[in-house]
Amino acid sequence: MSLAHHRRKQPALVRQQLLEVAARLTMEQGMTAVTLDAVSGASGVSKGGLLHHFPTKNALLDALFESLxxxxxxxxxxxxxxxxxxxxxxxxxxxxxxxxxxxxxxxxxxxxxxxxxxxxxxxxxxxxxxxxxxxxxxxxxxxxxxxxxxxxxxxxxxxxxxxxxxxxxxxxxxxxxxxxxxxxxxx
Missing domain, CATH: 1.10.357 (Tetracycline Repressor; domain 2)
Structure with a gap:
């Protein structure tokens, strides 16, 4: 069994981490750099985990805007x-x-x-x-x-x-x- 199955789920922290990574990518490289693959890779969260929180790039950008x-x-x-x-x-x-x-x-x-x-x-x-x-x-x-x-x-x-x-x-x-x-x- 992988470590993912043993660690405690913390959806609020994962969601916040994804938003922070999206914000950092936006700041460093611009909005076009914010792709689901880029956020997933930079955050260490699987793409499935990312999609659980943000089913589309627009949902991620909307959440980033709401956070600001x-x-x-x-x-x-x-x-x-x-x-x-x-x-x-x-x-x-x-x-x-x-x-x-x-x-x-x-x-x-x-x-x-x-x-x-x-x-x-x-x-x-x-x-x-x-x-x-x-x-x-x-x-x-x-x-x-x-x-x-x-x-x-x-x-x-x-x-x-x-x-x-x-x-x-x-x-x-x-x-x-x-x-x-x-x-x-x-x-």
Whole structure:
């Protein structure tokens, strides 16, 4: 009998391991490198074991996107808990989370690959649209002002500029820009 028959099954850990390998492949080689064979080989999980958790590449990519969104949501929630002012709390948390991605290269790389996928994958684009709509509805009473919307759109612009490394902004200028956006969001 093989060792696989003797080891204790831990499906949650195996699923997480597969997602981590898919994320690493995405970061190192791009989305096209994420194939079922590549993830299976790099994780040491049989292809059958992989297919048990993710029956298709799309299911794997969807789960990877969900995992990133869950981490992003947890980060936003933690930032909001630490912010005592309800007005524009979500907007400030969103801005800070997006801005801080620049200082977290691993997380930023994951989001960069997923952002590229958002442009070409309608189902992921719809999932992002749904997330944005859900959060907008959740915080309609505190974060629906024009100023809050301007700050979130500016945050998205910063995110894109950071991801593409398209703008050379001096650190002092960046801090001033972020401070002005936080002021606009009622900081």
């Amino acid at each position: 969104l869950e981490r992003f949501d947890a980060d936003l929630d933690a930032r909001m808990r630490d912010d005592p002012v309800p007005h524009c709390r979500f907007t400030r948390a969103y801005l800070r989370a997006v801005v801080d991605l620049k200082d977290s290269p691993g997380e930023a790389a994951h989001w960069a690959q997923v952002t590229i996928a958002l442009l070409v994958e309608p189902r992921l684009r719809q999932r992002w649209r749904d997330w944005v709509q859900t959060r907008a509805e959740e915080y309609v009473g505190t974060d629906s002002s024009v100023d809050a919307q301007i700050v979130r759109f500016a945050a998205d612009g910063l995110w894109l500029a950071d991801m593409l490394e398209s703008h050379d902004i001096e650190p002092a200028e960046r801090r001033s820009l972020i401070a002005r956006l936080l002021d606009l969001a009622g900081n």
